Amino acid sequence: MSEEVQGEGRKQPRSDFDAKAFLKTVPEKPGVYRMIGADEKVLYVGKAKNLKRRVSNYFQRTQPSPRIAMMVSQILRVDVTPTRSEAEALILENNLIKQLSPRYNILFRDDKSYPYICLTGDTFPRLAYHRGAFARGARYFGPFPNAGAVRESIHLLQKTFRLRTCENSVFQNRSRPCLLHQIKRCTAPCVNLITEDDYAQDVRLAARFLDGRASEVIDDITTRMNQAAERLAFEEAAACRDQVRVLQAVLHRQFVDSRKDEDVDIVVAVEDAGLVCVNIAMVRGGRHLGDRPQFPSTAAGLGALDALLAFVEQHYRDHPMPARLLVNLPVAPVKALLAEVSDKPCAVIGARHATEKAWLEMAEGNARIAVQARLRDTGRIESRLEALRESLDLPEAPGRIECFDISHTMGEATVASCVVCERGAMKKSEYRRYNITGITPGDDYAAMRQVLERRYGKVAAGEGVCPDLILIDGGKGQVGAARETLGEIGLESVAMIGVAKGEGRKAGLESLVAADGQTVTRLPADHPALHLIQEIRDEAHRFAITGHRARRAKARVGSRLEDIPGVGATRRRKLIETFGGLDGVREATVDDLCRVDGISEQLAQRIHRHFR
Structure with missing residues (x-):
């Protein structure tokens, strides 16, 4: 059914599928394609901005990996479904992958759970930790590799720019400053101790810092400090001086490897002892925020390059593209893939100088540590399952x-x-x-x-x-x-x-x-x-x-006194005082309720029925 043909750099299996004839019928529209093999088994489901260009890549003389070549050799048919937009194609692709579980789709299930820092769209914006869908009107900064990196950044922003972090329900009902104001972590906009314009200026500085423009922020605060000193506003100048010191201390600590305000993602894939791990490290504004290892949930014939390409495709569909992407594997396939995934330009590079080599070595080292930890856990799990089988006298370990x-x-x-x-x-x-x-x-x-x-x-x-x-x-x-x-x-x-x-x-x-x-x-x-x-x-x-x-x-929310017609604030207070709380009112009989001043027999019966 298939034969081996010599490509430019790799022997590639070829099936009897007539790719040339098929490609003439594929439209240049966004959509979803499905690779179909023997017995109508779906091999792979993919999304494309341009179906014709994307699908034709699979039928070139050479393939980037033996896994893709093996999949192409099994293709008997390709079904395409054009959609009106790329967003529709993404939704359809996700649904089909969940429904069909294709053998050659590589999934990283944790890839969508990265945390962000959010600046809400309120009059006095709130600084908040965020996961999930984005709300209109708010600004989001990230993603961050883990919750610890977000909380550390929020703590730094509180010390430096003193933005509020309280929920709106608390903010709108305060009558005096909270503890955060007393320890100089908030300017107390809740009780108007700062004007809207001054607070907005702090928000702009925080946003610029989160955008990686820390040097500009330091310059602006330094200018404000000098202006305050000229006006003899020494307390204001001292506050600006403290802000500059905090930022400079952070930059001194974080710029050990990088002397630039830059946004870089370092994505590496390593294969060790039969396991493949993709590790992503994030540098924002020159600050290394840490890394996060990922393991694919499906791995049919998976190699390091396959895993890296699959991760890059899935991750940058849902998260912002950095200015630079540093990888430890061949650059060309990653560039070609990103051209399909995102319209935003991104420089894909290998390590060129000492700093980038250090970043790659650190990311690769952490990936190998994660692989060894996974192997240890796997061995521990297998021993526990085998012990369970022996203890319960089961024919085999329970899957x-x-x-x-x-x-x-x-x-x-x-x-x-x-x-x-x-x-x-x-x-x-x-x-x-x-x-x-x-x-x-x-x-x-x-x-x-x-x-x-x-x-x-x-x-x-x-x-x-x-x-x-x-x-x-x-x-x-x-x-x-x-x-x-x-x-x-x-x-x-x-x-x-x-x-x-x-x-x-x-x-x-x-x-x-x-x-x-x-x-x-x-x-x-x-x-x-x-x-x-x-x-x-x-x-x-x-x-x-x-x-x-x-x-x-x-x-119990539906069993409150407020929901009972005829029971106003005064009667509620008397009921609570008489019976010692809502539980006492709930357990009271009709006769007990009638003894409360202002509660008629008819109203007592209504209250009694409400709680039953």
């Missing part, structure tokens, strides 16, 4: 473990959680919560039966994934209810075990209850299998109680 827990407060707002551990790692994207209804409040057995029916009823019908092991947070009663439910569904063959709390609920004293409800196993406190079970159980408990508290709070 997917699901754990269930029930949370409520005396039967109120019952919530069940299901957390997933896959190959020893928690898979948060597949966690689920279930609001339990229609049972006797406090009946944990009925709650367990309901959540298992809802979770595994679909599995029995052929939908969803069946786990290799089910953990139940509970003792013999919960395990018995679970066993009956799974038997009714038809999944009694799935391995299941209960995790009963030990004496005093102390960690390490747990008992493992088998599905028969009779066999109880106690593992040593330092046993690796018990540690894995504890981690999964604790995560299920955390996830359940978080959901329960949210549901309970939402339910």
